[in-house]
Structure formats: structure tokens, C-alpha cells
Amino acid sequence: MTPPWSLPLNVPPEVLQELSKNLAPNGIADYAALTVFSAAAATFLSRGYLWDKPDPLHHLWFERPQLKNGGAIGSATKETRNIAKKLDESNKDLVVFWGSQSGTAEGFANRLAREISLRFGLSAMTADLSDYDPETISEIPESKLAGFLLSTYGEGDPSDNTAEFWDWISKTKDKEKLLSSLRYFAFGLGNRNYKYYNRVVDVAVEALDKLGANAIMPTGKADDAEGATQEDFMAWKEQLFAVFKGLGLQEHEVQYVPTLSVQEDESLEPIDLHNGEPDGSSLKAQCSPIRPLSISASRELFNSSDRHCLHIDLDLTTQPEFTYKTGDHLAIWPGNPDAEVERLLQSLGLTSRRDIPISIKSTDSATKVKIPSPTTVATLFRYYLEICGPVNRDNVLGLAQFAPTPDAKAYLQQLGQDKTSYAIFINKNHVNLGRLLQGASPEKWNIPLSYLVETLPSMQPRYYSISSSSVITPRKASITVSVSTAPVPENGGELIHGVTSNYLLAVSENLRSSPHPEGLTYHLNGPSDFLQGGKVLTHLRKSKFKLPALSKLPLIMVAAGTGLAPFRAFIAERRQLQQIGKETGELLLIFGCRRQDEDFIYRDELQEMQNALGDKLRVVTAFSREGKKQYVQDKVSEVSDDVFRLIEEGANFYICGRAEMAREVEKAVAEVMTVKGHDDVNEWRTRMKRRNKWQEDVW
Template sequence: MATFPSLNIPPELLQELSKYTTPTGLADYAALAVLGGLGATYLSKGRLWDRPDPLAYLMYERPQLKNGGQAGSANKETRNIAQKMEETGKNIVVFWGSQSGTAEGFAHRLAREISIRWGQEAMTADLSDYDPVTISEIPIAKLAIFVVSTYGEGDPSDNTAEFWSWISKASDVSLSNLRYAAFGLGNTNYKFYNKVVDVVVEGLDKLGAGALMPVGKANDAEGATEEDFMSWKEDLFAVFKDKLGFQEVEAKYIPSLKVEEDESLEPIDLHHGEPSNRNEAPKAAAQSSAVRTLSISESRELFNSSDRHCLHMDVDLSSQPEMSYKTGDHLAIWPGNPDVEVERLLDVLGISSRRDIPLIIKALDPATKITIPTPTSAIAIFRYYLEICAPVNRDTIRDLAQFAPTPDAKAYLLRLGQDKDTYANFITCTHINLGRLLQLACPEKVWDSIPLSYLVETLSHIRPRFYSISSSSVVSPRKPSITAIVSTTSLPDNPDELIHGVTSNYLLAISQQARSQQHPSGITYHLNGPSDALQGGKVFAHIRRSKFKLPALGKTPLIMVAAGTGIAPFRAFISERCQVLKIGKEVGPMILFFGCRSPEEDYIYRDELEEMQTALGGRLRIVTAFSRQHGTPRRYVQDRVGELEDDVVRMIDEGSNFYLCGRAGMAREVEKVVGKTMMKVKGWSETEVNAWSKTIKKKNKWQEDVWG
């Protein structure tokens, strides 16, 4: 403990000083409070209130929404996967690591097919639910299968993070008893294609695990993920038969869930569609706020086009004091399915009249997790919990044949599901979600033999869609905004057949309702939400933290490259820089490269950008690239970056941060151009460029917020 020498101040002097240091009125106490607050802010560096209480959401949650509403969920599950397999009698585990839900869906499909087609007891396992080291305890008589996705700069999904860290560093563990197979989901538009599965396989092999077959990989850039998975799956099943001696049995649906009606329950007991993200992997949960109902305070169109729509929406956080955001974060919107598809599915299943009957979902298999809140109802399941608008894959089409109401319908589904070319040709002219498929296969009868449990197990669950926040938390702290392009595409061989993106068209319907207008395509949604929770133009949403951030120093130069709605976070960045300049702080030079079709149609935020450019007094340069401007050749942002190579290199040398936002293919092309520019201007080799690239990314001087 530190000690201090006596100052030997005379008592008389201390008494005199106390007259001036003791508060004597309200003004003195107020001044002390302000000084104390300023001191606390300085000493804490903002930690006291810059970060919300991580447990604050508990005050706002309905207890019945937790853990899917299941009784007994308080019993702590084991985190030892070998023990779990032993307790549940499983001899094959399919681990999954998924960000968007695709890998998770593949894992569930694979485990179910292993069970019904090969008679093997299989389970799925979220990688974040188990301690990674416990895979070393899986005995040699059992198998492990890994289905993992890669996104961004070779990053693992949130629920893979703990396993990723362990497999990358473990050295004193033996996996000599582990037999495994692995499949990765990736996209060649990203620089590190399928890096996660490569790292996982390398780590498993290093620790002595034995691979049953070569690693499988899917490439979403070619739209081949589904077929890549099915091809690899058949190779895996050939290994089952030829190497492991498994006997194939007649495929027949064996439910792992039970969905039954319980009319003794009252509406107040049910989950009517309220979403929750509190069961996410720990990493994802730590980065996200809880889901709340938020009002849309303003919505406006950004495109000057009759057939294309882009929305700017301001969302109001005033009613949710525990929610906050920072510039560069994402807003997640939880959509509802369109009425036409909900009604179509209820009708074709023959349960339209029983849509509101209370349903209880129970696990028949102890290894099965119930992820839909229970009790609930059919209308809630189809409107808010299942992705009923997504295309139906060949595996599911083939499985549905066993429930066909007529021999002709069964033959139709088998022909479509078993032949790759027939399926491929069909989907180029017809959008086949589940309801449409069943209507096409047998329009004259209802499919009342399809168990609801099958649909709950088979269809993907609705997930939120993430939008880059296009406002600055400094300028607009309680009203984050998003920029959403409305997705409507036509089929290659049938231009009249339109496919409407679920969430963006849901937002368009809300925007049109505020103007007392209909959706341009006549699509309707239950916009009031479950139990009228969204009445008055509200949405279910949550904030997700992002690493896509401005540098701490306002004088740091910025190079920003965006295409389309990728401009959203840069609108926020530039707005914040304007505010920094307004209060007298130094602001560094900036270049914004922005690409769209034409200046007349979709140059969004043009007036705002030009106003901010004027306010910044020459500190912002806007460089445009138009791909469909009449009378001029197509130009893309990567072309403009190459044209201004000297300026780009100079700013990089001056310490500029480099940002990219938009599609992954665009980001890849821009990075190629920058790499070639550095080689040309600086005389570097490709090895030197790669080393430089790794260094600046590690320092967060190069950041990307990309998709697709």
C-alpha cells in the first residue's frame, strides 16, 4: 500500500480553506456532480455507459419465451459429445457450423437420411454446444461428420469459433480413434474459398484422426451448393456400403419430433410468432442485442424507377432504452411470410380450418433440440417460424413422395427428385416452394398425410436479414437507418414468373401501408404481427455489433469503395466526419468510389453526398462508375480504382484505411486491382503484395462488409 508524507498544514489554515471548499448551495452541488461525471467519463474511457449492461435484456423478456417454452429445460446438458452419444445411443454425430443456416440444414438432412436409409442412430450437434476436446473421447466404433461454412475473409461461423480456436492450436491431444468425413460450404467470390473446412481437416489429420474419404466442397458462386452437397453425400453413402458394410434399408420417415394438438390451452399460453435470438452461440449472442419491437419512423423511396425499389428507413429506438448502436453496426430484421404462401400451404395440407388450434412440439429423440417455441399454432409456424418460400431441394422432393395422395403424384415427385437434369430444367421456369410443389404434383387432393413434425424437421427456420446501418450514432443516436434494395427476380426461362425476396418485400409492404398504398405486386402480409405486437408500422429487430468501424482518429484518410446499397455504411461514415469537422476537430481526406447502373435511376443519396462534400470543403472526393449509362461504356468501381492508382497508393502510404462494402465479387476484383497497382507503382512481387495485404488486414486498415 502506498504511503504519503505529512504536509504539516497548520489547523488554522485548513479551517480557513474549508470555507471555500465546502458546497454551500444547489449550484455548488450541481457543479460537483457535473465535474464528477466528466471525471468518471475520462477515467473510464467510456466503459461505464458506452457498453450496455449485458444482462439488461432479462428485464424485458417474457419468461415463457426462453428455451422454446419447454418444461425441464433448466436441466443442464452435458458438454461432452462422447457422453451425449453414449447416453442417447448414437453411433454417428453430424457436427455443424453455420452462419446463414445452410450448413445447419444440410447437417439435419444428412443425419435424418443416415437414420432412415441406413438404419444407423445419428444425431446432429451444434459445435458451440460441446467442449471441442471431448471429440477425442469418441470411440473408434463411432463416426463424426463435419459440415462447416466459411464466410468473409476465411472466417468461421459464430458457433464454430470455439472449435476453430481449439483445432488450430491443440497439440497435446490424440484423435487416433476418430474416424471422420467433412464437407465445406464456401464461395469462390471470396479470397479464402472454403478455408474453414481446410483448417478443420488439417487440424484433425494433424492430431491423428482418420478420414473416411476426401473432403467435399460446395461453391455457392456457381449456385451449385445444393448439388455439390448431394453429390458428396452419395459418395459418403458409397463409403458406408463398400467400406463400412452398412446395409441400406427402405427409406421411411421416422419422426424425431411429435407435434400434437392440445385444445385445453388458451391463446395466452401460446407463442404466436415472437422471435428470439437468445439461444444463439455465445459469440453471436455477445454481439447482438435482444430482439425488440421497433417503430419505423420514416420510410422513403431512393430509386427513380417504376419497377425497381430501394428503401431508406429510419427505425426508432426510443421505446427500447436498453438498445443502442454504433456507426458501422448492423440492424437485423425478422420478417413474416407473405399471406398468399401461408394460405396456399395451409390449404394444400388440409389444415386451414385448424390453423389456430394449440400445438405442442415434443422431442421423441433425446438428442433432438426443439428450436421452435412451443406451444404454438400452425398459423404461427407457417407465418413466422419456417422458411416456406424457399425452393424445395431434390432430397425433400424425393422424401415427399412417400406422403403422396395418388400414385401419379408419387411418380411425379420421384421423377423430379431423382433426376438431376429434370430438376434443373424444371427450376429454370418454375419457382417451387413447398406449397406450389404440392399443388403442381396433385392439384385435386389435399396432402393430409404429411405430418407437421416432418415439416418442422425438414424446412429451414426463418432467420433475420442483416442490413448495414446507414446512419451515424453520433448524428442520430436513437434513430438508426437502413438502406434496403427490394429483391424481385424473374426466372431465366419464364420472365413472367417473379420471385420476391421475403424480407425486402415485407419492408416494402410496411412502407406502402404507411402511405395507405398496396404493395406494387399486390403481395400482402400480416403486418400487425403476432398478437398485434407490430401494429402501427413496427418490426421485430435487433442490433448486431460489427467490426466495420471508422478509425479512432478523425484525421486518418479513408478510401471507401461501394456498389449499390453497399454505400449505406459510408453514408454514415461521411456524416460522422461532417459532425467531427463541425465541432472543430481535424478531418482527414477521403475518396468514395461508388458504382451503380446510371445517375438518373439508382444513384442513391446523391444530393446528400454532394451536400456533405460541400460541407467538408474539399476533404471528400466522389468518384462514380456507371454500368448502364446511355452512350458510355460500362464502368465498374474496380475500373475507377485502377484509373486513380497514383492517388490510391499515395493515400495508402499516408496511412489511409481502406473499406469495401457490397457484393463479394466486387470486393475481390477491387483487391486484385489494388494488388496489381502496388506491384506496378512500388515494384513489388506477388509475395510482397500478399504479405502487405495480410499485415494491413491484421491491423484493421483494410475492412470489408460484403455478401453473396
């Protein structure tokens, strides 16, 4: 039969009528075929509308992180990635590069560049190492100076934004004269409790010197083991300034000159304002976007009236792009407590102006505005600045110029000038900005908002190890939160409240219609009230702290306190694999806390998993304030035969907790291996870490 679409246009009507009779559906089979054909056609035509929709975030896989602030390849307004060209275009004499994981090195870089400009008249700028192509450092002329402030974290790792620079110096270290025109100085941030103390700055300086760069002074180093980072930085900074004077630079009296303009603008409407939503442009590739998540459940883990530890479940079902793997981290973006926000507003005389719109703009093309603008002062203090942290001595001295009375000025100058006196004062008082101003003078302080934006750290997220398994609960992520509330030493009446942990405690208690135990209140509805109903702002971060691909490999896990969190997930995942018939290796968990009946978190769950796993799981406990005082490193030595046997059988070794604990555990394991006959323990340990069989998640 000739198909109807090939018939000529002048077909007689009677032929068409007969044809339509023959083509009409006749019987169940015809109707069924027609139904299938119609469904297939509808499915095909709805592609891209009802199904197989293009991922709106697909383009992010191809974006360079440095272009996340609005730049675009080929755009006329794109910032240059050539640092030498940037220095020339902005007429700068000096650049301070920073590599920072938590924001401390970035804050130091900003302070240093600002003070160099004020004290010596040099035009200085700061630079995120990820914003510039590292090879262009070789183009910086000898007439200019470069500083490198580099932090070390984890196992001697560089910060995320240092990765490109790190790769470059590793690959080009044999080109001896490449940086012969570069004059530089360097300062490292680290913690002596970590095995690779300040490794990043050491490696960077060695590479710079091999490339022909000229250091104008010895490398400075901060040690946070005893909380001395601020004082170490200040001491090194004074040495740097002495070198500057030796180079013939003239020192001037320091007077505040703003690099930012903060102005009220009542013409702005509420819809124009940023109400506290975090700026996620600085998040790196291993992080998800920032999104609100609902707390689906929260429970107390401690059996104590004055100490709190929370298990919090977060519902991921509303955020399809949120996918995690066992061992990843979840970040919480907190808000500051109402009392501290109100205290600071009152000290500055801004209580009545709290909701007036303000615009924050840079007065220097080389200075980036890190605070979303426009906004309000109340939002600035609640969400965008860290107002609860202690004030360093540098800032105490800087605030003296804005004192409302001669007595207040003298008080701050005396407090800030003497290192010993300030240390004694800090030991007796928790001095954040609001408390310091109130204590120095009850009168109104005329401190420019630009000064506070420039000197106070930006609010940072706090990261928690996810304590659930993505295999078991892929759309629910759990975190374990130790709530930090402690009295200041030598002053039992005043409490220091951890910012994020107490914020989470307030959210959790509010879900139960209960107040915060210490009476703290927060704006729990969040920016623009979109956190109503127990939501928090979060993002996910990929981690290298992972289970081995082979489930039959044994695991040794050492944890103290909330360091147990990721191991709860590890053990649960191994139990799940065993239940579906997979071969699983032996698990040895060494866990420490204060007291068995008070803060042994997840004890019942661990018992259930022991029952399910049988002889596959052994739990060894250490209690530091019950019976014979013991720590996890003591238990490592106590069960040395099992530790050695499992390592010889190919076990992965994991440590999670504080850095000083990890250091002691590593010493204990090294002693075990030495006693058991390993001649070169360092080589063994290096080999283990290179193969990812020794992993640490420490803070």
C-alpha cells in the same frame, strides 16, 4: 450543546419545550438548510427505486451463451457439455457437428443425420459446436463416427458458433496423438468468389489430421458462387454413403420416421400459445435481444416505377438497451406473405384447422425443438418456417412418399431424380413448397407436420448494414433496403419476391396508407398484434467494419448498390468531426450502380457532404448501363495514383457489396500496388488485413 439524541429519557417537559424552541427553524437560512437536507435525504432513500435502478439485464454480461436456453450452472437438469458422454447417454453411434452462420450448414447436418439413421440404421444426432467443450471430442471412441459441416464467411472466418472449436484446434495442433481414436468425415460450405474459399474446413481438417484423427473419406466442398451448394452437398453425401457401404453397413429402404411429435391440443388457451415471437436463444453474444422498433420514416431512393430501394429510419428511444456503433448491423425478422401461407394451408387441407393449438415435442432426447411451442399451424407457416424458398431435390424426392395420387408421386420422382432436368425446371419456375404441391396435384396432401418442421429451414433474420452514424443520431438507426422482385428466367410472368425486403416495403407503404406495389399482403400487426403502428421485430449485431480511431487517417471506400449504406454513415461522421474542429483525413468514395438518374442512391446527400467537406471528399462513380459500361474495379484502376498515394499515407481500405465485386476490386488494387513497385503484394495485403486497415462487408 448536548445533542438531543443523547439526553436521558427522564428529561422534564419544560426543558424539552425550551429545547424545541431553540431547535425550531428561524429565518430564511434555516429553512433553506432544512430544504436541502430534506431533498438530500429523499434522494438517498429513493436510490434503487426512482434512480440508479439496477440494470435488469446486468446478469447477461456474466452468462455463458450455451446456457441461454434455460440451463443454469449447478442445475441438476443442465445439459452435459461433454460430447462423448452425450453420445453414450443417448446411445448414439454418430454425431454431425455443424458450424453455421446463416443456417445452411445446420440444415444440411439435420438432413444428413436423419438420412443416415433411416438408410443405415445408425443412431445419429446433430450438435451445435458451441454446445459442447471441444476438448471432449478426444473422448469419442473409435466405435463411433463424427462429421463436421463447417461454413466459411467473410475473410475466411469461422461462424460464430465455431469460435470455441476454432480456438481449441489452433491451440492444441501440436498434440499429435490426441485424436487418434476419432474417425471423421468433413464437408465445407463456401463461395469461390471469396479469396479464402472454404478456409475454415481446410484449416479444421488439417488440424484434426495433425492431432491423429482418421478421415474415412476426402473432404467435400460446396461452391455457392454459381448457386451449386445444394447439388454439391447431395453429390458428396452419395459418396459418403458409398463409403459407409464399404465399411460393411447395410443400406435399407428409406421410410419416414419422425423425430418430432406434432399434435393438436384444443385444451390449450390462446394465452398459452407462441404467436410468432422469434426465439432469440441462438443469438450470439455480439447480438442484442430481439425487440420491436417503430419505423419513424421511410422514403424511396430509386427513381423508377418497377424497382424499389428504401431508406428506413428506426426509432431506438423505446429500447434503452439498444445501442449501436457506426458500421454495425441491424437484423429484421420478417413474416411470410399471406398468399404463400394460404397456398400451403390449402394444399395440406389445413385451412379450417389453421388456428387449432399444436404442441411440438421431441421424440429423441438428442433432438432439440427449434420452433417455439405450443403454437398454431398458421403461425408456424407465417413466422417460424421458411416456406418461400425453393425446394431442393432431396426434399422433392422425400415428398413423393406423401403424394395423394400415383401420378403425383411419379411426377416428383422424375423431377427429383435427374439433376439436369431439375436444373432446367428451376430455371423456368420458382418452386416453393406450396407451388410445388399445387403443381403436382390439386388434391389434399397428407404430409405430417413433423416432416415439414424437420425439413423446412427455420425462419432466419436478414441483416442490413446500418447507414446512419451513432455519433450524429445515437437513438435512430437507418437501413438501406433494395427490394428484391424479379421474374424467373425464361418466364416473365412469374415473380420471385424477396421475403424480407418485400415485407419491409409493405410496412412502409402501409404507413402511407398505400398497398404493396405487387399486391402482396402480410399480417403487419405482427405476433399478438404488438407491431401495430409500423413496428418491426429487430435486433442489433456488432460488426468489425469500423472507422479508425484516428479521424485524420484517410479512407478509401468502394461500394456498389446498397453497399453504399455504411459509407453514408462514415462520411457523415467525418463531416461532423470536421465541424467541431477535429482534423479529418481525405476521403475517396468509389461508387457504382446501373444508371445515374435511376438508382444513384443518396446522390443529393453526397453532394451536400462534398460541399461541406470540400477537397476532403472525392466521389468517383461507375455506371454499368449508361454510356461506357464501367464497374467500380475499373474506376480503381482509373484513379490508381490517388489510391496508391492514400494507401501510402496510411489510408484504411473498405469494400461493401457483393462478394464477386469485392474479389475484382481486390485484384484491381493488387495490380495498382504491383505497378507502383510493391514486389510482394500478398504480404502487403495480409499485413493490411492483420492491422484492420483492409475491411470488407460483403455478401
